[in-house]
Amino acid sequence: MKKHIDKSLSFREKEFKLRPWQLKIQEVIYGTYTRPGKIFDILLLIIILLSIVVVMLESVTYLNVKYHLSFITIEWIVTGLFTIEYILRIVSLRKPFSYIFSFMGLVDLFSLLPSYLSLFIDGATSLMLLRSIRFLRVFRILRLSRYMIGADVLGDALKNSRHKIAVFLISMLTIVIILGGLMYVIEPKEAGFTSIPRSIYWAIITITTVGYGDIAPVTPLGQALASFIMLFGYAIIAVPTGIVSSEFTSLKSHGIKSFECPNCGEEGHEKSAQFCKSCGYDFNN
Structure with a gap:
């Protein structure tokens, strides 16, 4: 299987003239059957599950009051990692728009939006709107579809x-x-x-x-x-x-x-x- 991946990488280098660092990123992010790719998938899976658990626990009032700062910290760490991953997926492709407008590309984008949208919401904003934006983070679970063979x-x-x-x-x-x-x-x-x-x-x-x-x-x-x-x-x-x-x-x-x-x-x-x-x-x- 590794030979196949190597052949695929050389094909991309010849056809799309990608730089070596772009090929390396592709091997990690898109190389499901390479060792770095498997490690990346496992780490990403753990981060996605952690994010979903935090979203659910945050809806429990007494937990949110007690661990609010911890939840916010974890949320922004996860959002930062998702943002870096999203950018790397784009810059490593010859035609990035094919990923951006694909189903998984849109899922990845919408998993980032709630956290950034919350920056523009103040205390006077409708509680329903705030809850709706927070609820959008639940859709991060769609990112797991990559692993549903x-x-x-x-x-x-x-x-x-x-x-x-x-x-x-x-x-x-x-x-x-x-x-x-x-x-x-x-x-x-x-x-x-x-x-x-x-x-x-x-x-x-x-x-x-x-x-x-x-x-x-x-x-x-x-x-x-x-x-x-x-x-x-x-x-x-x-x-x-x-x-x-x-x-x-x-x-x-x-x-x-x-x-x-x-x-x-x-x-x-x-x-x-x-x-x-x-x-x-x-x-x-």
């Missing part, structure tokens, strides 16, 4: 079954509207069925077997209909799972035609892919 297969299964799932969801929407309308007619307002939307809400939580209990039928006819809806819910709950599982099995049995990126060596790209999912390299060049 089998996620492509699951994604392809969902993509191939999207039409069947759409038909299923439309059918379910039709059913809950009808059932909600029936319960609105059958049940008195005192039972909680004060409007058709509220009755549809009850139908959804009943057919999905959630059953919060905030609304319940009181008439015999309504209770009989509710019993039918519950049994019906158990019967259909496995339908989308079966659809996706069938596609997943089909993909596994037939195999997925894929190739690796000549720029960074990342594997698992479909034949129709235009850009590398890791470094954003344009396959059409």
Whole structure:
């Protein structure tokens, strides 16, 4: 595998005329199968997980009061490391915009924005806006998608079954509207069925077997209909799972035609892919 990476690096040097330091950065950041690349991936994974844990702990009031300064310090250290990584990813590529506007490039950018946006928010700013900006940091978890090797297969299964799932969801929407309308007619307002939307809400939580209990039928006819809806819910709950599982099995049995990126060596790209999912390299060049 190391020979392959070395060959890839020499190809980039000849084709794109990158400087030696750019090739070295690529070997570390994009070289998944090189020793420096593996160490970098492990360290980056630890930093991402640390950042996510801090975001979650910061939402706990008493922890935030007690360790606020520590959380802020860790947050800015992580933000600084992410910023350096983002800049290095850009400067090491011959065509940086292919990475900047790729999915992972946008994820990396948006993982930085919340911390920098918080600098422009003062105490008079709406608490909701402040919380919304802090919440955006949760999306750093999307950076972990780089390390989900089998996620492509699951994604392809969902993509191939999207039409069947759409038909299923439309059918379910039709059913809950009808059932909600029936319960609105059958049940008195005192039972909680004060409007058709509220009755549809009850139908959804009943057919999905959630059953919060905030609304319940009181008439015999309504209770009989509710019993039918519950049994019906158990019967259909496995339908989308079966659809996706069938596609997943089909993909596994037939195999997925894929190739690796000549720029960074990342594997698992479909034949129709235009850009590398890791470094954003344009396959059409």
